[in-house]
Amino acid sequence: MANIALVRVDDRLIHGQVVVKWLHHLGCKDILIVDDELWGDDFMQSVLRLAAPPGVRVHVAPTQGAREQLDRIASQGVLVLVKSPPTALALHRSGVEFSAVNVGGMAAGPNTTRLFKSVSATQEQIAALLDLQARGVRVYFQIIPEEHAVDIQGLLHVRGSVPPSASAPAVFPERPART
Amino acid sequence: MIGILLVTHGPMGRAMLDSAEMIVGKQKNVQAVALTPEANLDTLRQEVKLAASRVDAGQGVLVLVDLFGGTPANAVASNLPAHAYRCLCGVNLPMLLEALETRGRMALPELAAHVEEIACQSVVNLNTALERALRGDMPQVGKR
Numbered sequence: 001m002a003n004i005a006l007v008r009v010d011d012r013l014i015h016g017q018v019v020v021k022w023l024h025h026l027g028c029k030d031i032l033i034v035d036d037e038l039w040g041d042d043f044m045q046s047v048l049r050l051a052a053p054p055g056v057r058v059h060v061a062p063t064q065g066a067r068e069q070l071d072r073i074a075s076q077g078v079l080v081l082v083k084s085p086p087t088a089l090a091l092h093r094s095g096v097e098f099s100a101v102n103v104g105g106m107a108a109g110p111n112t113t114r115l116f117k118s119v120s121a122t123q124e125q126i127a128a129l130l131d132l133q134a135r136g137v138r139v140y141f142q143i144i145p146e147e148h149a150v151d152i153q154g155l156l157h158v159r160g161s162v163p164p165s166a167s168a169p170a171v172f173p174e175r176p177a178r179t
Numbered sequence: 180m181i182g183i184l185l186v187t188h189g190p191m192g193r194a195m196l197d198s199a200e201m202i203v204g205k206q207k208n209v210q211a212v213a214l215t216p217e218a219n220l221d222t223l224r225q226e227v228k229l230a231a232s233r234v235d236a237g238q239g240v241l242v243l244v245d246l247f248g249g250t251p252a253n254a255v256a257s258n259l260p261a262h263a264y265r266c267l268c269g270v271n272l273p274m275l276l277e278a279l280e281t282r283g284r285m286a287l288p289e290l291a292a293h294v295e296e297i298a299c300q301s302v303v304n305l306n307t308a309l310e311r312a313l314r315g316d317m318p319q320v321g322k323r
Contacts, residue, residue: 011219011220012219012220012250012253013220014248014253015220015248015249015250015253016188016246016248016249016250019248019249043257043260044257047253047256047257048253050248050256051247051248051249051252051253052248053248105219106219107217107218107219107222108217117216118216118217120217
């Protein structure tokens, strides 16, 4: 299996932050997007391939085919992108090995709670992050590499998403930073 | 009149439009859509679609985007097959001014080609241009 450089949850997939910041930081030449919807959408696949810088290969796989796809990528470092935590959890369950998940961007929507800067999540998404953590995967929030990573421990308590300290004040920066 | 739509990371499009209007006056059928930190590809896609239909007076829309490969460009790209829009990435003020000034004189494909040409001429090394001018060799730059 190809070596995974980073697993990132980012609902914009390939965009400015990923291209300008993370790819440079990691030195990756391969991106694997794991997304069932995108897998069936040839046009959006083309759009995202176009968005990657020259020399970077973009691979797309359905959740259940990701492991085989990773086996086929001959690369020392693959940036794995998923839109939502349940996909990351499904990947881990399917036997794809990774020790950490970077949560970098999830838009607010109906029934979401803001967890960190530009990261909002539904209860289902939070549950998937906690499941990953319970499986021994480090879950941390970090929009760009220059920022300090903030681990999920404490954060959910502070945000009141997890009992018991629901009344604790928010201590994380309120101003979102995302490009 | 061809509609003009700016789609950018944050307030750049709106600000660029304000700056352009300082030079060429208040404009019609122009709008700026900002990607906010809270938005994602799908929400921006919907916003772009709505804004483009608002500025479209029947002659089509020229969409100007800040950064190729960014979410604004991706959102516009995902709308392109369904709509007869033209889109240029890497917008700067000379491009916007040229688009606003010439959009009444040509059809959309020609306007897009023309603005693209202006874009390529619009980045000028002032030192080099001055050195050439001082040698009596007039710099070959865009009209503006």
